[in-house]
Amino acid sequence: MKDINLKQIDEFKWELPPESDMLVPGIIYADKKMIDLLQHDESIKQVRNVAMLPGIVGASIAMPDIHAGYGFPIGGVGAFDVENGIISPGGVGYDINCGVRLLRTNISKEAVLGGQSHVLDALIDRLFKNIPSGVGSSRKDIQFSKADLDDIALNGAKQVIEKGYGFLEDLEHIEEGGAISGANPDNVSKRAKERGHDQLGTLGSGNHFIEVGFVEEIYDQEIARAFGLNQNNIIVLIHTGSRGYGYQICDDYIRLLQDYASKQHILLPDRQLVWAYFSSKEGQQYFSAMKAAANFAFANRQLITHWVRESFEQVFKERADKLGIHIVYDVAHNIAKEETYLINGKQKRVIVHRKGATRAFPAGHSGLPESYLKIGQPVLIPGDMGRYSYVLVGTAKTISDTFGTVCHGAGRLMSRSQAVRSSKGRQIVNELREKGIIVRGASKATINEEIPEAYKDVANVVDIVEGAGLAKRVAKLHPLGVIKG
Amino acid sequence: MKVAHGKGNNYTIIPHASDICIEVQGSTIKEVFKKGAIALMDQMISKGKNERTIVRHIDIKAPDKDLLFVYWLQEMLYQFYVHGYIYNRSRINKLTETELKAIVTFNKFSPKKHKVKREIKAVTHHDVNIMEKNNKYTVRFVIDI
Secondary structure, X not given: OOOOOOEEEEOOEEEEOOOOOOOOOEEEEOOHHHHHHHOOOHHHHHHHHHOOOOOEEEEEEEEEEEEXXXXXXXXXXXXXXXXXXXXXXXXXXXXXXXXXXXXXXEEEHHHHHOOOOHHHHHHHHHHHHHOOOOOOOOOOOOOOOHHHHHHHHHHOHHHHHOOOOOOHHHHHXXXXXXXXXXXXXXXXXXXXXXXXXXOOOOOOOOOOEEXXXXXXXXXXXXXXXXXXXXXXXXXXXXXXXXXXXXXXXXXXXXXXHHHXXXXXXXXXXXXXXXXXXXXXXXXXXXXXXXXXXXXXXXXXXXXXXXXXXHHHHHHHOOOOOOOOOEEEEEEEOEEEEEEEEEEOOEEEEEEEEEEOOEEOOOOOOOOOOXXXXXXXXXXXXXXXXXXXXXXXXXXXXXXXXXXXXEOOOOOEOOOHHHHHHHOOOOOHHHHHHHXXXXXXXXXXXXXXXXXXXXXXXXHHHHHHXXXXXXXXXXXXXXXEEEEEO | OOOEEEXXXXXXXXXXXXXXXXXXXXXXXXXXXXXXXXHHHHHHEOOXXXXXXXXXXXXXXXXXXXXXXXXXXXXXXXXXXXXXXXXXXEEEEEEOOOEXXXXXXXXXXXXXOOOEOOOOOEEOOOOOOOEEEOOEEEEEEEEEO
16 A cells, blocks of 8 residues: 555644545544554545545544444545435445443442442343343344334334333434434345344344443533433443344445446445445435434344343342433444535535444534533443443534544454454453453353453543544443443 | 464464454365355354254356355355354356356254354455466455454
8 A cells, every 4th residue: 555645734633635536635533643553554545535435525534443444444434415425335334323322320339339249240140131142142022023124114213112112201312313214114125124133132242232330430510410420320331233134234235336336337446335326216225225224223222221121120129210221322323314514604415424433413403302402412432341431522523523423432453363362361251350340241252352452442532532622521431241242 | 464274274364453354265266155155154153063954056146256256155144144044065056257056055053053153244345356376266355243
């Protein structure tokens, strides 16, 4: 790969000036140390490739958790004019609406850890039992028909709430109220529905997890209070997405758009960067199928939330509402959204692709629920299973600079095979237990691949996003127990 | 570059930032297709004993050979997730630049007989390029975990 010519704009912002076929510059949020590591990384080339796509507006942007993906880099953001721009499955990813949901409780850390750790062990065991996680696992007590699946594609979280899995008030604190309008299950293939049918209500494996933790530190009392976060109270993080339903939709449309590219004589720098004009029939088909997958993911996280509440009820012998188990927020980090931004003095409708990047709307944005309108959107940034995660709040600078977007997590430091080699001879579960963190996993291979040191320090990523003025820290979360598929 | 070898040296794991990159080699293209399927299954499932077998005819079309390879592996993934069929072996009766016809013998997945190693979301198209050099065919593919 030829030398990267990056220009430093300020301490946390770097520009890849337009060259060759780039229509706009690349903008990378990183510190100097990260930039030095990125010089040899495929991800900068991917930032450049995105900048070549038709109708791109502003810049091809990358967040500090940037690493190489398929098509777009992970941590990549690209906005395209709805009239003459494109939409790309490579800008969303296989796991459509992979995202994070944060639950808060009234339970103190002491109630879980005080005395002996039996309560925490019991809670983690119960979560592991109640929530299907690994390959082939599912709950026998839920039955969704094919018609149900189509309704879920249209109505998302609300569809499963109406079947008894949660409360209608849950919808207020889910992005788009738990369903993006305009989904069309007719544009979802039979294969995708087959793959999704048995996987609805499952966690999946890899980097998906459920984490029980507590609020370790609060940086902004007023905002934390508005989010319902109190120091030392127990929280639960859920990280999962659209499962086989979404993966197959991505596969199907990459195939369809490969044909489209071939017919339109489009030369692609990367096969995974296939695209269609947003206004084309193919573009709209993909968008409506992507929304169906997004809604499936909202429903999936809703089902898991119900079983988290059920698990807490079984251990604490108290109703979930008495335990104060409520959603702080649920937000996607693999998605394409139609949004409006001020570009060159005019309001412009664009398709914002967020590939491993999280929406972060500031106070006053019309896309926020009423309860957060004066505060701003909670932004959920999970770290690895051994350290910490963060809750941030979006600022106005995201609207002017990054199409309302910030980072999504820590980003990997080690390959999976390196992580496995690093864990050879070690008992990772025991090591984490000695640190006070219980891990239950369906697969030892996954736990070894997901060791804490395989990831960057998420604090560094958050430092950059905060230093760039894109978001503010609200709270730090500390893990106590983790379920992995 | 540190690499790891899988299942009786049928394939090699190449370091990759976030997922798993697999390289297979063969003296024929058919062999590369078969080894690709074996590698994919080996990354997901451990082999069992006294497994039930099922035979299916698989017919795939693609714009070019590299995509044919990707679609073949995606088909194997689909067969596993939807039907619980684990690729065992195959007889490839037709393999052109754009079409594959094969008779595939699968093993039926059973939680009692098979240990799941990991879930694979997808076989990506990333940098798939079947190369021929000195009568040896090589291809790398990346699976999204």
